[in-house]
Amino acid sequence: MTPRTRRLLFLASAPVLGIVVVAGLVGLPRFGHSTAQYGRVLNAVSVPERHITDVVTAVNFDYRGVDTMGEEFIFFAAVAGVVLLLGTQADESPGHVEDAATGRWVPPTSDAVRVLGLALVGPTVLFAIYVIAHGHLTPGGGFQGGVVLATAVLLVYLAGEYQHLHGLYPDRAIEGLEAGGAAAYVALGIAGLALSGSFLANWAPLGKLGHLNSAGIVPILNVVVGAEIAAGFVLLLSAFLHQTLILRRHVRPPAPVDPHRRQP
Amino acid sequence: MSILAYGVAAWLLLVGLWGIVNSRNLVHQVICVSVVQASTYVLLVAVGYRSGAVAPVFSGVRVGTIAVDPVVQALCLTDVVVGTTVTALLLALVVQWHKRTGSLDPDQVDDLDEQG
Numbered sequence: 611m612t613p614r615t616r617r618l619l620f621l622a623s624a625p626v627l628g629i630v631v632v633a634g635l636v637g638l639p640r641f642g643h644s645t646a647q648y649g650r651v652l653n654a655v656s657v658p659e660r661h662i663t664d665v666v667t668a669v670n671f672d673y674r675g676v677d678t679m680g681e682e683f684i685f686f687a688a689v690a691g692v693v694l695l696l697g698t699q700a701d702e703s704p705g706h707v708e709d710a711a712t713g714r715w716v717p718p719t720s721d722a723v724r725v726l727g728l729a730l731v732g733p734t735v736l737f738a739i740y741v742i743a744h745g746h747l748t749p750g751g752g753f754q755g756g757v758v759l760a761t762a763v764l765l766v767y768l769a770g771e772y773q774h775l776h777g778l779y780p781d782r783a784i785e786g787l788e789a790g791g792a793a794a795y796v797a798l799g800i801a802g803l804a805l806s807g808s809f810l811a812n813w814a815p816l817g818k819l820g821h822l823n824s825a826g827i828v829p830i831l832n833v834v835v836g837a838e839i840a841a842g843f844v845l846l847l848s849a850f851l852h853q854t855l856i857l858r859r860h861v862r863p864p865a866p867v868d869p870h871r872r873q874p
Numbered sequence: 875m876s877i878l879a880y881g882v883a884a885w886l887l888l889v890g891l892w893g894i895v896n897s898r899n900l901v902h903q904v905i906c907v908s909v910v911q912a913s914t915y916v917l918l919v920a921v922g923y924r925s926g927a928v929a930p931v932f933s934g935v936r937v938g939t940i941a942v943d944p945v946v947q948a949l950c951l952t953d954v955v956v957g958t959t960v961t962a963l964l965l966a967l968v969v970q971w972h973k974r975t976g977s978l979d980p981d982q983v984d985d986l987d988e989q990g
Binding site: 612613616617620624627631632635638639640641642643644646648649650652653654657658663664665666668669670674677678681684685688689691692695696747748749753820846849850853 | 879884891970
């Protein structure tokens with residue numbers, strides 16, 4: 611299909627979509643006048659009923675915990691898909707594909723990046739643990755904190771050379787952590803079925819409102835989701851970084867360059 | 875205000891679609907899909923907003939204070955997660971496509987059987 615036909619097809623069909631979108635938007639409540647009843651009810655009951663101060667977390671991990679389980683498995687399936695797609699394929703071996711721009715000068719990691727990268731790893735891990743642990747109290751939780759935790763691993767890759775680090779990478783352990791996080795969510799749900807008669811029921815003691823160990827199973831769910839998301843993102847990152855390794859492995863190292871001369 | 879809030883969502887949908895249609899680079903096209911998805915975040919958060927209300931987090935705020943709708947915000951979180959996975963999958967496909975054909979031009983993605 612040429613760009614011209616594509617554009618004509620779009621211009622012909624866009625007005626139809628536009629009419630549907632505008633008709634839908636006009637039917638919505640005026641901005642600032644939300645009339646949603648479920649939200650009002652949840653805002654009123656989640657603190658006294660579940661001892662959760664962050665109602666968004668209460669929706670995700672308690673009242674609609676089943677949906678979050680589905681979401682977790684969407685993520686799980688997508689990570690599996692990316693790892694399959696970016697794994698070394700049957701007809702290629704590492705180094706088979708060459709960088710399209712051969713002889714390109716790849717600058718070595720600078721000392722500033724190394725020092726700052728490694729210095730940030732500790733605070734990033736601490737912040738990730740804080741975000742995961744306080745999911746039921748303040749905005750945050752397993753999904754958000756898990757991504758921050760994976761960033762710490764990215765900082766290690768950034769500070770060191772990925773080609774030297776990928777041999778140390780414990781891929782079996784990371785895969786196990788991801789699968790274990792997903793399985794633990796289901797196991798906590800089944801525990802609810804056994805102890806309280808319904809899947810993902812909040813069976814643990816609710817604790818004192820506003821304390822770290824409150825809200826029953828919600829903080830535990832946040833921890834297992836955090837583990838799954840962090841491990842999943844590390845798998846994604848290393849799958850993509852593995853590709854750069856395949857691309858660069860056979861590019862000869864450039865001749866020593868005078869650092870004071872500008873690269874063309 | 876209604877026009878501004880919902881208009882931003884409609885505008886993001888429009889520019890995202892226009893970008894997908896006119897894209898000359900597969901990576902750019904994947905980013906355009908994320909822009910289309912961003913319109914749903916704006917729409918969801920805008921639908922749940924109430925004037926003068928606080929965030930639905932009652933730490934340090936008395937229960938009963940008028941807060942915005944937490945349900946759409948929870949949906950937004952799901953939306954972000956799904957959006958990330960879609961982007962990752964599409965980018966993985968783009969990487970493989972580039973390795974096989976050496977091209978990132980969407981116009982050359984016509985005969986998957988012939989080239990794949």
